[in-house]
Amino acid sequence: MGEVPAIRLDRLGKRFRVSQREPGLRAALRALFVRTHVEIDAVCELSFEVPQGQRVGLLGPNGAGKTTTLKMLAGLLHPTSGRAQVLGHEPARRSHELLRSIALVMGQKRQLSWDLPALDTYELNRVVFDVERSVHQLRLTELVELLELGEVVRKPVRTLSLGERMKCELVAALLHGPRVLFLDEPTIGMDVAMQLALRDFVREHNRRTGATVVLTSHYMEDVAALCERILVIDGGRLRFDGSIEALVRRTRPLRRVSVRADALPTDDELRALGQVVEREPPRMALDVAPERVPEAVARLLALPGSHDLAVADAPLEEVMRELFAMRAPEDEAGAEPSSRGSDA
Amino acid sequence: MSEPNASSETRAGGGLRRRRRRPRRAAVTGDGFEGRGALHRHLRLVAVQLRLRVLAALEYRTGFWSGGVLSLVWSIAGTVPLVVALEHRADIAGWTPWALCMLVGCHMIITGLFGALVQPSLYAAMDDIRTGALDYLLLRPVDALVSCLVADFEPWCLVEAVAGVGLLIVGMVGSGVHPSLPQLLTMALVLGCGVMALYALAVLALSLAFAALELQNLAYLMEAMLDFARWPISVFRGPLRALFTFVVPFAIMTSYPPMALLGRLDASAAVGALVTAVVLAGLARATWQRALRGYTSASS
Numbered sequence: 089m090g091e092v093p094a095i096r097l098d099r100l101g102k103r104f105r106v107s108q109r110e111p112g113l114r115a116a117l118r119a120l121f122v123r124t125h126v127e128i129d130a131v132c133e134l135s136f137e138v139p140q141g142q143r144v145g146l147l148g149p150n151g152a153g154k155t156t157t158l159k160m161l162a163g164l165l166h167p168t169s170g171r172a173q174v175l176g177h178e179p180a181r182r183s184h185e186l187l188r189s190i191a192l193v194m195g196q197k198r199q200l201s202w203d204l205p206a207l208d209t210y211e212l213n214r215v216v217f218d219v220e221r222s223v224h225q226l227r228l229t230e231l232v233e234l235l236e237l238g239e240v241v242r243k244p245v246r247t248l249s250l251g252e253r254m255k256c257e258l259v260a261a262l263l264h265g266p267r268v269l270f271l272d273e274p275t276i277g278m279d280v281a282m283q284l285a286l287r288d289f290v291r292e293h294n295r296r297t298g299a300t301v302v303l304t305s306h307y308m309e310d311v312a313a314l315c316e317r318i319l320v321i322d323g324g325r326l327r328f329d330g331s332i333e334a335l336v337r338r339t340r341p342l343r344r345v346s347v348r349a350d351a352l353p354t355d356d357e358l359r360a361l362g363q364v365v366e367r368e369p370p371r372m373a374l375d376v377a378p379e380r381v382p383e384a385v386a387r388l389l390a391l392p393g394s395h396d397l398a399v400a401d402a403p404l405e406e407v408m409r410e411l412f413a414m415r416a417p418e419d420e421a422g423a424e425p426s427s428r429g430s431d432a
Numbered sequence: 433m434s435e436p437n438a439s440s441e442t443r444a445g446g447g448l449r450r451r452r453r454r455p456r457r458a459a460v461t462g463d464g465f466e467g468r469g470a471l472h473r474h475l476r477l478v479a480v481q482l483r484l485r486v487l488a489a490l491e492y493r494t495g496f497w498s499g500g501v502l503s504l505v506w507s508i509a510g511t512v513p514l515v516v517a518l519e520h521r522a523d524i525a526g527w528t529p530w531a532l533c534m535l536v537g538c539h540m541i542i543t544g545l546f547g548a549l550v551q552p553s554l555y556a557a558m559d560d561i562r563t564g565a566l567d568y569l570l571l572r573p574v575d576a577l578v579s580c581l582v583a584d585f586e587p588w589c590l591v592e593a594v595a596g597v598g599l600l601i602v603g604m605v606g607s608g609v610h611p612s613l614p615q616l617l618t619m620a621l622v623l624g625c626g627v628m629a630l631y632a633l634a635v636l637a638l639s640l641a642f643a644a645l646e647l648q649n650l651a652y653l654m655e656a657m658l659d660f661a662r663w664p665i666s667v668f669r670g671p672l673r674a675l676f677t678f679v680v681p682f683a684i685m686t687s688y689p690p691m692a693l694l695g696r697l698d699a700s701a702a703v704g705a706l707v708t709a710v711v712l713a714g715l716a717r718a719t720w721q722r723a724l725r726g727y728t729s730a731s732s
Contacts, residue, residue: 159729
């Protein structure tokens with residue numbers, strides 16, 4: 089019998105009933121007596137499987153259903169249709185065995201007590217998760233060292249910077265040794281140095297413990313740097329499942345070739361090779377079909393004073409923008425109205 | 433970090449080994465106690481959480497000391513209505529001044545516990561539901577209701593409860609009663625039922641907050657209604673008496689305990705108190721579990 093997958097979703101769906109009203113006092117007064125509700129499908133028939141130990145990124149625009157999916161996986165929300173399993177457990181049942189095996193870190197919420205040092209909350213978690221004191225101390229020392237927290241854990245949380253607080257939140261989430269770690273926008277609002285430090289830490293944690301990591305982030309670099317597999321969700325539906333390279337190849341198969349030269353050829357002269365997308369002398373860039381890249385490189389290297397020639401995939405941000413701009417086939421067919429819900 | 437998970441339910445259950453082991457449920461349906469040692473772990477959770485709230489209260493010196501002064505003033509103020517009433521009457525609805533002293537003592541015990549434990553947790557949990565901060569409480573492998581009911585703590589309010597115990601003893605001495613062991617046990621039973629009913633009402637209010645997010649007013653309403661409990665149940669007639677005995681059972685909280693000590697509470701009333709408290713607690717638990725299923729976890 090094979091290993092139980094960390095996560096298995098089978099046509100998972102979540103429908104919210106939300107009230108709606110026009111802006112203004114009159115509408116607010118009317119809403120006191122008569123309220124209009126609409127049903128929103130935040131997640132629709134989502135199916136995928138994640139093996140244990142994998143690092144997976146959930147990508148999607150605001151309101152795509154990423155956070156709703158994570159919350160269902162953590163047992164906070166009950167699905168309205170389909171089935172979810174985490175480590176073989178149904179999350180909505182909130183069995184204590186499952187809750188001991190998972191952790192959820194939310195960049196915009198905190199579990200640390202605001203007025204107390206993080207150490208006090210860690211002690212509470214030790215009791216709640218029933219971790220032996222010596223094991224707890226060992227893990228704490230290791231995490232504090234890895235995240236370079238030092239004395240930070242002894243200061244009241246209200247006095248910490250955002251980055252320090254988020255590192256302390258990560259420690260709080262990891263002290264019980266979860267086998268599945270859900271990270272929801274963990275780097276939001278952080279400076280670049282802190283983002284890099286957190287990424288390094290998560291990668292190292294995954295390597296050392298073999299914990300499965302599921303990450304949502306608006307920062308494409310987070311996902312690109314951390315996740316070997318990405319799942320793109322839009323309008324609550326799965327739009328892509330694979331590696332970042334595969335996503336780029338599928339969405340923007342053209343390679344971007346850029347060069348600096350003393351004299352640049354005209355767009356017409358290059359039309360046979362590809363499409364010029366940028367021209368700021370002495371630099372230019374053109375999108376070229378993969379099979380024509382060698383020919384384009386040879387042509388551009390032959391330009392007078394040619395240097396800094398580079399071949400790259402299109403930037404991930406651009407790829408994502410293009411992907412979200414494309415309508416899903418079922419939407420185009422009108423099989424189901426577009427029903428993008430909020431993440432909450 | 434690389435060690436195995438410390439799943440030590442067996443360790444935690446060490447102190448309970450002599451108890452008969454209950455069969456584990458095949459399937460856990462929602463939130464609740466699970467496995468051996470769960471009671472021990474929950475008791476430790478309550479102790480650690482209360483300790484944390486005391487530490488948090490100690491962080492703000494001015495707030496801490498002013499809370500103490502207010503509690504003392506509040507304890508003294510709690511006896512004023514009784515003193516004023518007795519200046520004009522020799523007894524109230526058959527209750528002598530010393531018997532009323534015992535009743536006011538019980539009232540102060542209840543309001544002290546309400547102010548120290550119930551009300552702050554109710555406010556904190558309602559706010560957590562509104563803002564979505566309840567997420568982290570729900571991620572703990574413990575009963576979420578227990579987590580909510582110890583979410584906050586106002587230690588100084590216990591001064592009022594302690595003063596209430598003092599007043600109850602003064603009333604007993606003044607009345608010249610020497611309660612037998614069964615009478616003392618009955619008093620403890622009905623007072624326990626009163627506390628259970630108080631918690632049940634709080635849980636019902638908390639459960640409503642899942643559907644109607646802004647319900648802090650209900651906690652204020654509970655506090656205001658507790659004022660009715662400072663008078664003997666015999667003051668009320670007809671529907672009000674039924675209301676305060678079975679629905680919002682103030683009679684069980686404050687009138688029944690001194691009646692038990694005075695030998696004026698018959699067995700059927702004590703059993704009625706137990707049934708009322710158990711029914712209210714069952715209703716509160718069911719409502720809570722239903723409400724939890726509808727939790728929408730505000731914001732990301």
